[in-house]
Amino acid sequence: MISQSDIDVILSGRSSVLDSGGAKIGSAGQVYLDDQTGEPSWVTVKTGLFGTSESFVPLQGAQLSGDDVSVGYTKDQVKDAPRIEADGDLSPEEEDRLYRHYGLTRPTAQGTTGNTAGNTAGVTGGDRSGRTGDAEYTERSQARGTVGHDTSGPTTDDAMTRSEEQLRVGTERREAGKVRLRKYVVTENVTKTVPVQHEEVRVVSEPITDANRGDALDGPAISEEEHEVVLHEERVVVDKEAVAVERVRLDTETVTEQQEVSDTVRKEKIEILDETANDTGTTRNQKNKR
Template sequence: MITQQNIEEILNNGGHLVGTDGHKIGSIGQFYVDDDSGNPSWVTAKTGLFGSSESFVPLSEATVDGNDVRVPYDKDQVKDAPRMEADSQLSPEEEDRLYKHYGVGTGTDTGTDTDSDTGNDTRSAAAGTYSGVTTGTDDMRGERTGTHLSDDDFGTDADDRNRDDGHDTSGPNTDEAMTRSEEELHVGTEKHETGRARLRKYVVTEDVETTVPVSHEEVRVEREPITDANRGNASSGAELSEEEHEVVLNEERPVVEKETVPAERVRLDKETVTDEAHVNEEVRKERIEAEGVDDDGRDRR
């Protein structure tokens, strides 16, 4: 059960909404408290670029973890929730749409509207009953009057939260000026991994052909006539005999040896290329129109 003290601490310390996977869904914007019971029933989480969107999340199964609020939903489910105005009150129809999205319960409407000024509207949720007060006339339904609390509602003194002072120059109890506000678009960048590159070395086999000269010996028969120069050698042996004379022949053959030598160095390098990305986003701004005065600013009355 989230208490009023929990709400003050969370808003003053900038708490976050945490999902089922333990990751932060977004920063907490506002709490919505039922006027009758005073119990917090809804919380808004700031999502989108720079927290530009606020999504409603039910607190029926929420728990407090320090300055964070844990809910049994993931970030995608919260971001896809039906869009509601975060600064306005929740109507019964809007609650039904939110309950259906989160699967909290179908919501049973037991309230009745009569010709009187007030009626009771009771909705059943998975964790209990959420009862609010609706106002209306004849057969028209009014809006739920649950109170939303933001960090602007809390100060250092408890009495400051109950006094009827405006918090902005456009409030009902401040000076005569009106503040005109507008949204400014702030665009930043963040890095995302788009891919990976790696070097991988492997071995392939290829055929290499080359030519190398080789030599060999061949035998041939040479005959020379008997002359006075060689007659002595020719007559030195037996007159008649049987003999053999042998000559060894040689040849060259290719011998292959392989040696591993470095061929080149290869590395991966990165370079940054700057492109332009087109961003198109809607921004809201307030306009102030003067009624009952002329163009020169003077009162017509």
């Protein structure tokens, strides 16, 4: 059960709203209090791209788990809830729509759900603007000399408020892909030139001289002899050795690029319809726009 003591945690900016399965629906926005009991009655959850939409979720049966609010509804139920602006008190009609959507029954002896907890906690009931009624407004208006009145409904103000939509663009971090390092073995041919040596025999003839005459005449004058020489050669020997040549690792760097985002926004225009009759009795229809 969510109580008054939990409001600060929910409004801390760290709180998320979790559905009945524990999945995150979105970030918690505002907490709405019951006018009769002052207890938390609704919480808004920010959904959609960049959290630009807010959906109302009942706090009946909700539990606070750390900084997060666990509600007993699915993510689709919350996202399909009636679109209601989170800009003030909930009217009885708006609450009825929400109760019907979530299959709940309005508690007995309950009036309008109060304003949001936090900056507007001092306003208790009344219309969305926080005024206490037409009588007080009329008294204030007469005190400062109000000109004109509202022809489209109950007099609530002496001026129109012109609003417009503003495009708010942000970014969100998401997974774009994965990069892996994989080591594998390939076979390639390597050719090297290696010098090798071998011995060849050659016959050397030399004349009889005084220096070799003794060797030459040693032995019989006529005989048969054999003489041999062992020849040598070099043979290429191939051996392989695994040698570490470098270290390779993955790193990331952030690259900033400019992207254009465009969307349509609505704005209100105010025009002056001057239907004052001139001296000739004709009506002057003049439009001044803002």
